[in-house]
Amino acid sequence: MLRLLNLELQKLLLNRASKVLIFISFILPFTVLILSSIKINFFGLFTLELGELGIFNFPIIWHITTFFASQFKFFFAIVVVSMIGNEYSNKTIKQNLIDGLSKKEFILSKFYTIVFFSLIATLLIGIATLCIGLYYSSYTELSIIFRETNFLLAYFVKLVGFFSLCLCLAMLVKRSAFALGALFVLYIVEWIIFGVMAWQTGTETAEKIQGFFPLKSMYNLIKQPFQRVMITKFPDKTEMMYDYAVHSSDIIIVLVWTAIFVFLSHKLLMKRDL
Amino acid sequence: MAGILTIHNLTKKFGALTAVNNLSFTIKKGNVYGILGPNGSGKSTTLGIVLNVVNKTSGDFSWFGGDISTHDALKKVGAIIERPNFYPYMTAEQNLKLVCKIKGIDFSKIEEKLDVVGLLDRKNSKFQTFSLGMKQRLAIASALLNDPEILILDEPTNGLDPQGIHQIREIIKQIAQNGTTILLASHLLDEVEKVCTHVVVLRKGVKLYSGRVDEMIASHGFFELKAENVTALKTFLETNDTFGTITEDHGVLKVLLNEPLEALELNKILFEKGIVLSHLVKRKQSLEEQFLQLTDNQ
Numbered sequence: 001m002l003r004l005l006n007l008e009l010q011k012l013l014l015n016r017a018s019k020v021l022i023f024i025s026f027i028l029p030f031t032v033l034i035l036s037s038i039k040i041n042f043f044g045l046f047t048l049e050l051g052e053l054g055i056f057n058f059p060i061i062w063h064i065t066t067f068f069a070s071q072f073k074f075f076f077a078i079v080v081v082s083m084i085g086n087e088y089s090n091k092t093i094k095q096n097l098i099d100g101l102s103k104k105e106f107i108l109s110k111f112y113t114i115v116f117f118s119l120i121a122t123l124l125i126g127i128a129t130l131c132i133g134l135y136y137s138s139y140t141e142l143s144i145i146f147r148e149t150n151f152l153l154a155y156f157v158k159l160v161g162f163f164s165l166c167l168c169l170a171m172l173v174k175r176s177a178f179a180l181g182a183l184f185v186l187y188i189v190e191w192i193i194f195g196v197m198a199w200q201t202g203t204e205t206a207e208k209i210q211g212f213f214p215l216k217s218m219y220n221l222i223k224q225p226f227q228r229v230m231i232t233k234f235p236d237k238t239e240m241m242y243d244y245a246v247h248s249s250d251i252i253i254v255l256v257w258t259a260i261f262v263f264l265s266h267k268l269l270m271k272r273d274l
Numbered sequence: 275m276a277g278i279l280t281i282h283n284l285t286k287k288f289g290a291l292t293a294v295n296n297l298s299f300t301i302k303k304g305n306v307y308g309i310l311g312p313n314g315s316g317k318s319t320t321l322g323i324v325l326n327v328v329n330k331t332s333g334d335f336s337w338f339g340g341d342i343s344t345h346d347a348l349k350k351v352g353a354i355i356e357r358p359n360f361y362p363y364m365t366a367e368q369n370l371k372l373v374c375k376i377k378g379i380d381f382s383k384i385e386e387k388l389d390v391v392g393l394l395d396r397k398n399s400k401f402q403t404f405s406l407g408m409k410q411r412l413a414i415a416s417a418l419l420n421d422p423e424i425l426i427l428d429e430p431t432n433g434l435d436p437q438g439i440h441q442i443r444e445i446i447k448q449i450a451q452n453g454t455t456i457l458l459a460s461h462l463l464d465e466v467e468k469v470c471t472h473v474v475v476l477r478k479g480v481k482l483y484s485g486r487v488d489e490m491i492a493s494h495g496f497f498e499l500k501a502e503n504v505t506a507l508k509t510f511l512e513t514n515d516t517f518g519t520i521t522e523d524h525g526v527l528k529v530l531l532n533e534p535l536e537a538l539e540l541n542k543i544l545f546e547k548g549i550v551l552s553h554l555v556k557r558k559q560s561l562e563e564q565f566l567q568l569t570d571n572q
Contacts, residue, residue: 003375003378006375007372007375007376010368010371010372010375011361011372014361014363014364014368015361015363016363086361090359090360090361090362091357091359092359092360092361094327094355094359095355095359095360096376097325097326097327097345097348098325098326098327098348098353098355099348099349099353099373099376099377099416100345100346100348100349100351100376100377100378101345101376102326102343102344102345103326105345270329271329272329273288273322273327273328273329274322274327274328
C-alpha cells in the first residue's frame with residue numbers, strides 16, 4: 001500500500017501544476033478560515049467580527065467550517081481528473097502496466113492517494129477548527145467541544161466519495177477537461193431526474209429518492225448551516241427548523257457510491273485495450 | 275533450455291477484424307527472436323497481449339512456465355512498445371526511479387544503465403527536452419533496469435535517423451552478447467537478419483514460419499552469369515541438374531542452385547566447355563527475398 005501511495009505521490013509532487021493545485025486546495029480554505037476569524041475594522045466606521053455572530057461557538061463551528069471547507073474540494077478534484085488524464089495523454093498508463101504494475105494496483109494507487117489527501121484535509125480542518133473554537137467559543141467544556149465532531153467524519157467521507165466519482169469519470173472519458181464537464185452534466189441530470197420525479201410522484205417521495213443520487217447524497221452529508229445560524233439567533237422561529245445532523249444512513253450511501261465508483265473504474269480499465 | 279514465454283492458440287479480434295489468429299510459439303532462453311511481418315500483421319497486438327495491455331479474445335500465454343501472475347512476471351521483463359512513454363515533466367533519473375518503484379527494485383542500477391545507453395550526462399534533464407533518439411535510448415535504459423530475463427522491443431528504430439538507428443542496433447547487439455533473451459518486432463528485415471537467431475513470420479495475424487533464421491535462408495544461393503555466347507551457356511545450365519530455375523534480366527542470367535557449388539568450380543567447368551564468362555557473382559538469398567517469397571506464396 002505504501003509503495004502504491006509513494007508511486008502516485010512522486011507523479012503528483014514533481015508536476016508543477018498539480019503541486020500548485022494541491023497547495024491551493026489546502027491553503028485557500030485555511031486562509032479564508034483564519035481571515036474570517038479575525039476582527040476586521042472598516043475604516044473606523046464599523047467593525048466586522050464574525051466571531052460575535054456566535055458561529056465560532058462549539059459545537060456549531062464544526063458544521064460551519066466543514067461546510068465551507070468542502071466548497072474548496074473542486075481544486076483537488078482538478079488534480080484527481082488530471083492525474084488520470086495525464087496518464088492517458090502521456091500513455092504512461094501503458095508503460096506502467098508493461099513495467100509490471102497490475103491494473104488493480106494502478107486504480108488502488110489513485111484511490112489511496114485520494115484517501116491520503118482527504119485525510120490530510122480533514123486533519124487540517126479539524127485542528128484549525130479546534131484552535132479557532134477554543135479561542136472564540138463561549139463554551140469550552142470537553143463534552144460540548146467534541147459534540148458534533150461527526151461533521152469531520154462526514155467531511156472526510158464526502159471528500160473521498162466526491163474524488164472517487166471524479167476518478168471514475170476521468171477513467172471513463174480519459175480527458176481531464178471532459179471529466180469535469182461530465183461532472184457538471186451529472187449534476188444537471190440529477191436535477192432533471194428529480195424534477196421529473198417530483199412532477200410524477202410528488203416532492204416528498206422525489207426528495208427521498210434524490211437522497212440516493214451520488215451528488216445529492218454527498219451534499220446531504222453536510223447541509224447548509226445558514227438556517228441553523230439563524231435559528232440560534234431567533235430560537236422562537238420554529239418553522240425554520242430543519243434536519244441538519246449527520247446521518248449514518250447518508251454516510252453509508254456515500255460509502256456505497258465510493259465502492260461502486262472504484263469498482264467501476266477497475267472494471268473499465270480491465271475491459272480496455274490500451 | 276528453459277521456456278520463457280509460451281503462446282498457445284492466441285487469438286485477438288477487434289470487431290470483425292482478426293488481428294492475431296490462432297498463434298502459437300515458444301520463446302526459449304538465450305536466443306534472439308525476431309517477429310517479422312508487414313504493417314498491420316499483428317506483431318504489436320501479440321506483444322500487447324503478453325504485456326498485459328491488450329485483452330486476448332481466446333487462447334493462452336504463460337510466462338516462465340506459468341507459475342506466476344502476468345504482472346509479477348512483467349517485473350522480470352524489460353519492454354518497450356512503439357513510442358517511449360515517460361512523464362515529460364520528470365528528469366531522466368526521476369523517471370527511472372519511478373520504474374524502479376513499480377518493479378520493486380532499488381535505485382542502484384540507474385546510473386549504470388544510463389551509462390550503457392550514453393545518457394549519464396543528461397540524467398538531470400527533463401524528458402520533454404530529449405530528442406526522439408534520446409527518448410528511445412532512455413526507454414532501453416528503463417527496460418534494462420531490472421537486468422531482465424527477456425527484453426522485448428517493438429520497432430525500436432522506428433522514426434530514428436541513421437545515426438540513431440545505428441546506436442540502437444549497437445546497444446541491442448551488446449545486450450544480446452551478454453546472453454539476454456531478446457524478442458524484437460520489426461518490419462525492417464535487414465535489422466532482424468543482423469541481430470536475430472530465430473524468427474517468427476506473421477501475415478494478417480497468421481504464423482507463416484517460425485524457426486532459425488539460417489534455416490529459413492536454407493537455399494544454396496544463386497549465380498549471376500553473363501557470357502558472349504548466351505545460348506550455349508543457357509543450354510549447358512538447362513541440361514545440368516545442379517541448377518534450378520533460370521531467369522534472364524538485361525542479359526544477366528540468374529540461376530538458382532539445387533546443390534552447393536562454388537564459383538571457382540563453375541568457372542572452371544564452363545571454361546573447359548568453351549564458354550567464357552564476362553560476369554560471375556555468387557550470392558545468398560537475403561532474408562528480404564525469402565520473406566517476400568514466403569508472404570507472396572500464401
